[in-house]
Amino acid sequence: MSDAATRHTRLLIIGSGPAGYTAGVYASRAMLEPILVQGIQPGGQLTITTDVENWPGDASVMGPDLMVRMEAHAKEMGTEIISDHVTSLDLSKRPFVAQGDSGTRYTAEAVILATGAQAKWLGLPSEEHFKGFGVSACATCDGFFYRGQEIVVIGGGNTAVEEALFLTNFASKVTLIHRRDSLRAEKIMQDRLFKHPKVEVLWNHTVEEVIGSEAPRGVEGVRARHVETGEITEIPCKGFFVAIGHAPASELVKDQLEMHNGGYVKVEPGTTRTSVPGVFAAGDLTDHVYRQAVTSAGMGCMAALDAEKFLAEQEGEPVTEAGAYAAETPAAE
Ligand code: FAD
Ligand code: NAP
Numbered sequence: 001m002s003d004a005a006t007r008h009t010r011l012l013i014i015g016s017g018p019a020g021y022t023a024g025v026y027a028s029r030a031m032l033e034p035i036l037v038q039g040i041q042p043g044g045q046l047t048i049t050t051d052v053e054n055w056p057g058d059a060s061v062m063g064p065d066l067m068v069r070m071e072a073h074a075k076e077m078g079t080e081i082i083s084d085h086v087t088s089l090d091l092s093k094r095p096f097v098a099q100g101d102s103g104t105r106y107t108a109e110a111v112i113l114a115t116g117a118q119a120k121w122l123g124l125p126s127e128e129h130f131k132g133f134g135v136s137a138c139a140t141c142d143g144f145f146y147r148g149q150e151i152v153v154i155g156g157g158n159t160a161v162e163e164a165l166f167l168t169n170f171a172s173k174v175t176l177i178h179r180r181d182s183l184r185a186e187k188i189m190q191d192r193l194f195k196h197p198k199v200e201v202l203w204n205h206t207v208e209e210v211i212g213s214e215a216p217r218g219v220e221g222v223r224a225r226h227v228e229t230g231e232i233t234e235i236p237c238k239g240f241f242v243a244i245g246h247a248p249a250s251e252l253v254k255d256q257l258e259m260h261n262g263g264y265v266k267v268e269p270g271t272t273r274t275s276v277p278g279v280f281a282a283g284d285l286t287d288h289v290y291r292q293a294v295t296s297a298g299m300g301c302m303a304a305l306d307a308e309k310f311l312a313e314q315e316g317e318p319v320t321e322a323g324a325y326a327a328e329t330p331a332a333e
Helices: 018-029 044-048 063-077 125-129 139-146 158-167 187-195 293-313
Strands: 006-014 035-037 080-082 086-090 096-100 105-113 117-119 150-154 173-177 199-202 205-214 217-226 232-236 239-242 246-248 279-281
Touching (some): 006 096, 018 063, 035 105, 158 187, 217 239
């Protein structure tokens, strides 16, 4: 039997965003009786946004409401949802072992990692103050709100250029601010950007302050500083998009799983299988391209199906109640 401080499960799901909850729904329906550990942001990134207008079936839904519904759905299907945060994970042998911040130790025959990714921010107090009131890190999500308005994007990589180009669909003008005199983005993307009549690039500048109004709270512009001369330029805008990269939450599995593209967990193409058999990854943690709720949910489904197949293939290996494989502990039988 598992003691109070140790919980054994066939399948442990780490993360409670769209990927984690969808994995919970599918794994429960496959009778895997999964345990899902929510982490410090129950519901994931969508809980920090307002209107979501691209979740199929809902022309408009509040992000936090959608995640409450996903949680209820996973629970209803049979997922055991636990409010805890995984502080360490040992994938060196099965059963895998996860240590919870609560003191509970989780042992699992298979693990689905769905810890997501977080947008990087500049770290300015004014940026924090206007988050959700004109400051965003997701053009696909929020671009629509700035129809006919001026927008500023900061960053010089593929994300920034993609976001800037996407935002031209809505904005009257897009100013891309970059801290150097050349972009990191692919040349073909740069070409498109430079040719676009709505886009202006402000080179060698950083943003030192977001400025705006208080009643109602909203962005009115940004104060940009030339990196060499220190000269300040104020650029009016209603939307300020920070696109300086995303940080996948892969710290737990650093040095244990193969990664690529700066810390994203690598999976076999077309699957959610990682470099360790029995460990699956889904959602933004493994996706540096799409980073959407619906793609994350899709990968959560795939991960549960991949885990189900993996566990079925293990059926020949008897497992003791404590979760240790009998083959490793013959005396336990
Ligand atoms: P996340 O939602 O990032 O969830 C990760 C989960 O992992 C969290 O629950 C966290 O608590 C948990 N976790 C992390 N570390 C640990 C740990 N050590 N132990 C246990 N749990 C852990 N997408 C859209 O499709 N439409 C939109 O309108 C939209 N709007 C957005 C608005 C904003 C402001 C942001 C930031 C993103 C938006 N996105 C939108 C993107 C979307 O939110 C993500 O693509 C999606 O949430 C990714 O889902 P996920 O399940 O991979 O991870
Ligand atoms: P990225 O390539 O790391 O670029 C981040 C950009 O932000 C860089 O130009 C960087 O400037 C700038 N930056 C970082 N910190 C900053 C700060 N504090 N202040 C101002 N500027 C700052 O990130 P990304 O664009 O999100 O791309 C991440 C990965 O995903 C890359 O591998 C990329 O190719 C990939 N990606 C691919 C696609 C695609 O294939 N369609 C789309 C998006 C992303 P410097 O250049 O000076 O360092």
